[in-house]
Amino acid sequence: MRLLLLPLVLLPIAALAAIVTTVATARTPTGTGPDVETSPDAYARARRHAALVAGLSWAALVLVALTLPQTIPFGPDQGIVLACAPAVAGVVALLVAAVGERTWPRPAASVRRASLTRRTVRDVAPHGAAALALAWSAALLLVLLGTGLTADPDDGRSVTVQHESSTSGAGPYPGAPYGVPIAVAVVVLLVAAAVTLHLIASRPAVAQVSTADDARLRRAGARRVLAAVQLVVGGTLAGVLLVTGNSLRAAATSGYDVGGGWVETTDRVLHTLGVCGLAAAPAVLAATFVVTGSALARAARETAPGATALVRV
Amino acid sequence: MSVHVEVDVTSGVPVYEQVRTQVVAHVAAGRLRPGDRLPTIRALATDLGVAPGTVARAFRELELAGVVVTRRRSGTVVADDAAPAHVTARDAAAAYVRAARAAGLTPDETVDLVRGALLT
Numbered sequence A: 001m002r003l004l005l006l007p008l009v010l011l012p013i014a015a016l017a018a019i020v021t022t023v024a025t026a027r028t029p030t031g032t033g034p035d036v037e038t039s040p041d042a043y044a045r046a047r048r049h050a051a052l053v054a055g056l057s058w059a060a061l062v063l064v065a066l067t068l069p070q071t072i073p074f075g076p077d078q079g080i081v082l083a084c085a086p087a088v089a090g091v092v093a094l095l096v097a098a099v100g101e102r103t104w105p106r107p108a109a110s111v112r113r114a115s116l117t118r119r120t121v122r123d124v125a126p127h128g129a130a131a132l133a134l135a136w137s138a139a140l141l142l143v144l145l146g147t148g149l150t151a152d153p154d155d156g157r158s159v160t161v162q163h164e165s166s167t168s169g170a171g172p173y174p175g176a177p178y179g180v181p182i183a184v185a186v187v188v189l190l191v192a193a194a195v196t197l198h199l200i201a202s203r204p205a206v207a208q209v210s211t212a213d214d215a216r217l218r219r220a221g222a223r224r225v226l227a228a229v230q231l232v233v234g235g236t237l238a239g240v241l242l243v244t245g246n247s248l249r250a251a252a253t254s255g256y257d258v259g260g261g262w263v264e265t266t267d268r269v270l271h272t273l274g275v276c277g278l279a280a281a282p283a284v285l286a287a288t289f290v291v292t293g294s295a296l297a298r299a300a301r302e303t304a305p306g307a308t309a310l311v312r313v
Numbered sequence B: 001m002s003v004h005v006e007v008d009v010t011s012g013v014p015v016y017e018q019v020r021t022q023v024v025a026h027v028a029a030g031r032l033r034p035g036d037r038l039p040t041i042r043a044l045a046t047d048l049g050v051a052p053g054t055v056a057r058a059f060r061e062l063e064l065a066g067v068v069v070t071r072r073r074s075g076t077v078v079a080d081d082a083a084p085a086h087v088t089a090r091d092a093a094a095a096y097v098r099a100a101r102a103a104g105l106t107p108d109e110t111v112d113l114v115r116g117a118l119l120t
Helices: A001-026 A041-071 A079-103 A127-150 A176-202 A211-251 A268-302 B015-028 B043-050 B052-062 B087-102 B107-119
Strands: A111-115 A159-162 A169-170 A253-257 A264-266 B004-008 B069-071 B074-078
Touching: A041 A079, A041 A211, A079 A211, A111 B043, A127 A176, A127 A211, A159 A211, A159 A268, A169 A211, A169 A253, A176 A211, A176 B043, A211 A253, A211 A268, A268 B052, B004 B015, B004 B043, B015 B043, B015 B052, B043 B052, B052 B069, B087 B107
Parallel strands: none
Antiparallel strands: A111 B004, A159 A169, A253 A264, B069 B074
C-alpha cells in the first residue's frame, strides 16, 4: 500500500514544478516581434490569459492530488481510491482548463477578421504529445487487463502462484477490483481531454492577432493539456507497475519447511516479470516528468513573442 | 497563406452579405479551390463574434449560387464546378489592385473605378 503513495507524492511535486515553469516563462518580456500582425499588446494579453488558465488548471491538479488521499478513510477500498486519485485530479484540472477556455474574450471591435481555414483538434493538438498520452493510456489498460486476468479469482486483489508442491501468493495486486475503477477513471480523463482540446480548437480567435499567432496560442494550450494528461496516466501506470512488480516478485518465490530444512522454489519467469515491473515503474515516472517539463517549457517558448520560426512543427 | 474574411459590423452592408461576397471573391481569385473545406458555421461565427444564423445565411446564399456545397461528412466545401475567374482576367485584376494601392486609392474607390469601367 505504501508503494501506491509514491506516485501520489511525486505527482504533486512534478505539478508544482510545472506551475513554476509555466508562471516563470509566462513572464518573458513582451516585445514587438514581426510575427504579431496587428497588435503586440493584444498578443501579450492573450498570452497572459493562456498562462493564467494553465496555471489555475495545474494548481487544481496539485490541490486535488494533495488533498484527496488525505480524505480517504482507512478501509479495504482505500487502495482503489488512492489508485484513482491521480486520474480524478487530472479530470478536475481539465475541467478548470475547459472553463478557462470558455473565458477567452469574444471579438468586440467593429471590424473583425476570421480565417476561412477549417480548424480541428488535429490541427491544434501536437501529434507527439497526443501519441504519448495515448501510448501511456494503452499501456496502462493493457497492464490492467493482464493483471485482471491473472489475479486470484477469489478476491481479485492478490496473485497466487502454484509451484510443484506448494502455493504462494502476494498482494496487493491490481486485479479487477482495482483495474476496473482505474480504467474507468482513465477513460473519463481521456474523454475530458478530448472535450478540452475541442474547446481549445473552437474558442474565439484572438482579436487583432494574426492567424499564425492565434494558432501558436492554441497549440501551446493543447500541449499543456496533453502534458497534464500524460503525467497523470504515466504516473498511474508507474504506480500499477510498481505494485504489480512487487507482488509478482514476492509471489514468485515459495518457501516451506520439509522437516530437515527450509526449501525455496522460485518461478523464474514471474520473478523476472516482477523485477521488470519494478524497474519499469521509475523509468516511466522519470519519463513523464521529463516530458512534462519539456512540454511546458516548449509551450512557453513557442508562444514567446518573435518565436514564429520555432513553431513550424 | 491563410484565407480570411473581414467584416465590419457597423457597415450598412449586412454581415452575411460581406461574408458571401468575400468567399465568392476568394473563389474567383483562386485562393479557395474546389474541394477546400470551409470552417463550420459555429466556428466562423465564434471567430467573427456574430450570431451563427448570420454565417448560416451567408453559407445558404453561397450554396444557392452553387459556390459551395454542404456534405454530411465533410461539411461545407467549395463546389467542384466553382471555377476561379479566367486566368488572364485574374492577373489583370491583381495588377489593377496593385496599381490602385500604389496610387493610394481606398478599396471603395478601387471598386468604384471597376464599376465605372463596366458602365462603358
